[in-house]
Amino acid sequence: MSDQSNSINLWMTTSRIETLVDGIFAIAMTLLVLSIGVPTITGNLSETAFQQELWTLWPNILCYALSFWILSGFWRNNHQQFQFIKRSNPTLITITVLWLLFIALMPFSTEIIAEYGGTYFTANVIFQLNLFFAGFIYIINWQYATRRGLLDDDISKATIKMLNISSVILPTLSLIALGLSYYVLAWSSLVYLTHPFLKKILENRYVNNSS
Amino acid sequence: MSDQSNSINLWMTTSRIETLVDGIFAIAMTLLVLSIGVPTITGNLSETAFQQELWTLWPNILCYALSFWILSGFWRNNHQQFQFIKRSNPTLITITVLWLLFIALMPFSTEIIAEYGGTYFTANVIFQLNLFFAGFIYIINWQYATRRGLLDDDISKATIKMLNISSVILPTLSLIALGLSYYVLAWSSLVYLTHPFLKKILENRYVNNSS
Amino acid sequence: MSDQSNSINLWMTTSRIETLVDGIFAIAMTLLVLSIGVPTITGNLSETAFQQELWTLWPNILCYALSFWILSGFWRNNHQQFQFIKRSNPTLITITVLWLLFIALMPFSTEIIAEYGGTYFTANVIFQLNLFFAGFIYIINWQYATRRGLLDDDISKATIKMLNISSVILPTLSLIALGLSYYVLAWSSLVYLTHPFLKKILENRYVNNSS
Amino acid sequence: MSDQSNSINLWMTTSRIETLVDGIFAIAMTLLVLSIGVPTITGNLSETAFQQELWTLWPNILCYALSFWILSGFWRNNHQQFQFIKRSNPTLITITVLWLLFIALMPFSTEIIAEYGGTYFTANVIFQLNLFFAGFIYIINWQYATRRGLLDDDISKATIKMLNISSVILPTLSLIALGLSYYVLAWSSLVYLTHPFLKKILENRYVNNSS
Numbered sequence: 017m018s019d020q021s022n023s024i025n026l027w028m029t030t031s032r033i034e035t036l037v038d039g040i041f042a043i044a045m046t047l048l049v050l051s052i053g054v055p056t057i058t059g060n061l062s063e064t065a066f067q068q069e070l071w072t073l074w075p076n077i078l079c080y081a082l083s084f085w086i087l088s089g090f091w092r093n094n095h096q097q098f099q100f101i102k103r104s105n106p107t108l109i110t111i112t113v114l115w116l117l118f119i120a121l122m123p124f125s126t127e128i129i130a131e132y133g134g135t136y137f138t139a140n141v142i143f144q145l146n147l148f149f150a151g152f153i154y155i156i157n158w159q160y161a162t163r164r165g166l167l168d169d170d171i172s173k174a175t176i177k178m179l180n181i182s183s184v185i186l187p188t189l190s191l192i193a194l195g196l197s198y199y200v201l202a203w204s205s206l207v208y209l210t211h212p213f214l215k216k217i218l219e220n221r222y223v224n225n226s227s
Numbered sequence: 228m229s230d231q232s233n234s235i236n237l238w239m240t241t242s243r244i245e246t247l248v249d250g251i252f253a254i255a256m257t258l259l260v261l262s263i264g265v266p267t268i269t270g271n272l273s274e275t276a277f278q279q280e281l282w283t284l285w286p287n288i289l290c291y292a293l294s295f296w297i298l299s300g301f302w303r304n305n306h307q308q309f310q311f312i313k314r315s316n317p318t319l320i321t322i323t324v325l326w327l328l329f330i331a332l333m334p335f336s337t338e339i340i341a342e343y344g345g346t347y348f349t350a351n352v353i354f355q356l357n358l359f360f361a362g363f364i365y366i367i368n369w370q371y372a373t374r375r376g377l378l379d380d381d382i383s384k385a386t387i388k389m390l391n392i393s394s395v396i397l398p399t400l401s402l403i404a405l406g407l408s409y410y411v412l413a414w415s416s417l418v419y420l421t422h423p424f425l426k427k428i429l430e431n432r433y434v435n436n437s438s
Numbered sequence: 439m440s441d442q443s444n445s446i447n448l449w450m451t452t453s454r455i456e457t458l459v460d461g462i463f464a465i466a467m468t469l470l471v472l473s474i475g476v477p478t479i480t481g482n483l484s485e486t487a488f489q490q491e492l493w494t495l496w497p498n499i500l501c502y503a504l505s506f507w508i509l510s511g512f513w514r515n516n517h518q519q520f521q522f523i524k525r526s527n528p529t530l531i532t533i534t535v536l537w538l539l540f541i542a543l544m545p546f547s548t549e550i551i552a553e554y555g556g557t558y559f560t561a562n563v564i565f566q567l568n569l570f571f572a573g574f575i576y577i578i579n580w581q582y583a584t585r586r587g588l589l590d591d592d593i594s595k596a597t598i599k600m601l602n603i604s605s606v607i608l609p610t611l612s613l614i615a616l617g618l619s620y621y622v623l624a625w626s627s628l629v630y631l632t633h634p635f636l637k638k639i640l641e642n643r644y645v646n647n648s649s
Numbered sequence: 650m651s652d653q654s655n656s657i658n659l660w661m662t663t664s665r666i667e668t669l670v671d672g673i674f675a676i677a678m679t680l681l682v683l684s685i686g687v688p689t690i691t692g693n694l695s696e697t698a699f700q701q702e703l704w705t706l707w708p709n710i711l712c713y714a715l716s717f718w719i720l721s722g723f724w725r726n727n728h729q730q731f732q733f734i735k736r737s738n739p740t741l742i743t744i745t746v747l748w749l750l751f752i753a754l755m756p757f758s759t760e761i762i763a764e765y766g767g768t769y770f771t772a773n774v775i776f777q778l779n780l781f782f783a784g785f786i787y788i789i790n791w792q793y794a795t796r797r798g799l800l801d802d803d804i805s806k807a808t809i810k811m812l813n814i815s816s817v818i819l820p821t822l823s824l825i826a827l828g829l830s831y832y833v834l835a836w837s838s839l840v841y842l843t844h845p846f847l848k849k850i851l852e853n854r855y856v857n858n859s860s
Contacts, residue, residue, distance in 0.1 A: 036252065038668045039249060039252075039253025040256060040257055041669065042253075042668075042669055043253055043258075043465075044257050045673060046677050046680060047260070047676075047680075049680070049753055049756050049757050050261075050680075050756075054757065057765065063769055063770060063771060066771055066772075070775070081750060084746075084749075084753065088746040095665055106427070109303060117295050120256060123260050123261075124260050124263045127265045128281075131265060131268075135271075136272075137274060138274060138277055138278050139277075212739075247460055250461060250464025251464045253464075254465055254468040254469075255468050258468060258469075258471070258472075261472075317514075320514060324506075324507070324510040328506050328507070331467060331470070331506065332471055332502070334472075335471050335474045342476060342479075347485060348485060349488055349492065350488075454671065457668075457671045458671055458674065461671060461672060461674075462675045464675075465675055465676055466682075469679060469680075528725075532845065535717075535721040538717075539717050542678060542679045542681070542682055545679075546685045546687065549687045550687055553690075554699065557693075558694075560700050564703070
């Protein structure tokens with residue numbers, strides 16, 4: 017019994033997948049804010065002492081901003097892919113659900129690295145592996161859609177290749193950050209800031225070569 | 228006064244029901260992450276001691292992943308059903324709301340089983356009953372839509388039967404997990420991993436027999 | 439300068455209002471679950487002692503279910519109204535925002551009544567007033583839309599009157615519950631269970647008389 | 650390599666941006682409620698003592714309502730702009746993401762000002778700067794869309810100018826509130842209540858002059 021026969025009942029348009037994806041991204045990105053955590057201050061501090069208390073939050077705020085940025089990168093990649101993925105099947109949904117499982121885990125990983133990433137290597141391993149798995153499943157998603165003919169029939173080979181390359185950037189950055197974190201702990205996460213530039217360079221190079 | 232007369236004002240398309248369903252699923256699935264809870268660690272631990280502290284979180288992470296997976300199963304079933312449910316009425320909305328009440332309760336039940344499911348049978352009863360009621364109301368939803376003529380007029384009897392069978396799988400697994408949990412406590416929840424395979428087998432068998 | 443002149447730039451279709459409304463309802467309804475709160479249990483309790491600990495949660499679970507039910511009632515009323523409200527203007531959006539402000543406050547009020555509604559009259563006042571204001575603004579919303587010509591041109595006078603009556607039910611129940619809570623504290627909230635029946639009776643009576 | 654060449658693959662309709670924006674606003678506005686925080690009361694208080702305990706929450710409730718109101722103002726501005734922004738490109742998405750980063754931070758800033766804004770000037774600086782940056786990025790968003798030709802081709806110069814003025818109101822109020830907070834602490838936030846009136850006056854004046 018092939019996927020083909022299932023298709024009678026189960027193939028669906030991709031619109032409701034996109035709704036779930038957008039919903040989970042919006043929530044995961046907003047829940048990140050809970051990882052900052054307002055400190056409990058009792059007694060009458062001086063203005064300077066209060067500032068010092070708040071200052072201890074800077075790793076949390078930095079990690080919040082960074083995770084927000086990384087998640088927005090995943091969301092943009094997803095948009096790019098689903099401009100071309102026009103059909104869906106049960107396996108594609110399963111892959112997407114597994115991917116979302118790691119996306120929704122990010123508020124946890126972000127709090128872990130914000131609290132302990134400056135002190136413990138293990139905290140960095142958790143954060144980077146979370147992102148690596150999200151990125152890796154994302155490659156699988158695109159490869160599966162490509163090979164099972166779920167794409168828009170008008171898509172060019174050049175675009176497929178460009179999106180192949182595009183999907184590899186984030187998990188590669190995760191591995192680099194994982195390696196670097198052995199030496200510089202949580203600072204290694206700053207490599208993700210290069211994502212939009214790498215994406216632009218690689219995609220532009222491709223458009224140049226192929227056109 | 229029959230439902231018919233209400234229909235002048237109250238029948239509505241199913242699109243806004245689907246919006247609420249998708250929203251509540253996206254949020255419930257993402258809120259599950261709060262059930263993991265970052266441990267508060269004070270003092271300077273060694274890397275190994277830190278790893279041991281984090282290790283105590285594994286039941287929480289496992290339960291997060293499992294509940295995420297189960298909820299995605301419900302969401303997929305809902306998609307399947309609403310491909311065919313084309314009309315709505317007040318009673319159908321009431322049934323859906325009661326169903327969502329149990330879906331939105333899952334972050335609570337998940338935290339209960341994650342924290343206490345390995346020690347107390349009662350914690351397992353709560354988790355499994357939550358899922359059983361969600362699954363049971365889901366059967367009622369489909370039966371009601373079928374009997375009150377809310378389905379797409381083009382739906383075949385074979386498809387209706389297939390979805391009948393499909394809707395019974397999850398609540399049956401809940402009862403099995405409930406029984407097993409008396410002996411193996413929270414490990415019994417692993418039976419839910421069989422859901423997509425059972426669904427595929429039963430649906431394929433049906434397609435075979437009827438075509 | 440009348441609303442009319444603003445209309446060049448500001449009148450908008452109601453679709454994005456509905457998106458925000460659906461989003462805030464989905465989130466408020468799901469956040470209610472946080473008002474239950476998993477108890478922290480340390481030490482090795484017997485199964486019975488564990489059950490007794492969990493048993494203390496029953497007011498929280500009851501209040502969760504009740505608030506979920508009430509919010510779903512508001513959501514349904516909103517659906518009914520927006521089937522007929524076809525135009526929007528800045529004032530209508532302001533009214534909707536004020537209404538949502540009280541809807542989004544429900545997770546707080548629910549926790550207040552769940553924790554203290556069985557002991558303190560004031561906790562009940564907060565919960566019932568929150569619902570009363572939500573219901574009251576809702577009446578204003580419908581009256582404003584009716585009087586400023588924002589409705590579907592095909593709507594019958596009978597339907598407008600039916601929705602007038604319909605919008606009064608919830609705030610009336612809030613006042614009754616507020617009064618009753620002086621005598622029976624949080625139990626007074628059970629009057630909201632009559633909402634769907636009252637709604638059905640009043641609407642059906644109307645349809646009977648007018649047709 | 651200009652943006653033009655990217656356009657083959659990356660320009661997208663603005664509908665999914667609007668979905669993410671609406672989602673993050675709905676969640677951020679609802680999460681504000683967590684900044685209120687139900688007090689833990691033990692022992693049997695008298696009704697009056699209980700009221701006094703709850704009374705300590707008034708700054709939290711006021712700040713909740715104010716932030717809800719301010720966020721709804723941003724959301725309305727966004728609606729106005731996206732009625733006219735008809736095309737998207739990667740840079741516009743980047744600007745929107747940075748804007749959302751400050752929007753999603755509001756539950757944190759709101760809790761900071763609710764807890765400490767009545768005592769410490771620094772708490773006010775955080776809250777007002779958060780809003781200022783959100784408002785400032787918003788101006789950039791509109792300027793960018795205007796200059797890169799992403800607007801509806803039918804938009805009049807008068808409307809563009811009106812929206813220019815419209816986008817400046819909120820960040821200006823933030824600077825005023827920041828200055829005032831040096832003298833009156835958190836009370837300075839009440840200047841945001843003038844936002845809808847200022848908006849109406851400025852927009853109406855413009856419509857008058859230009860028509």
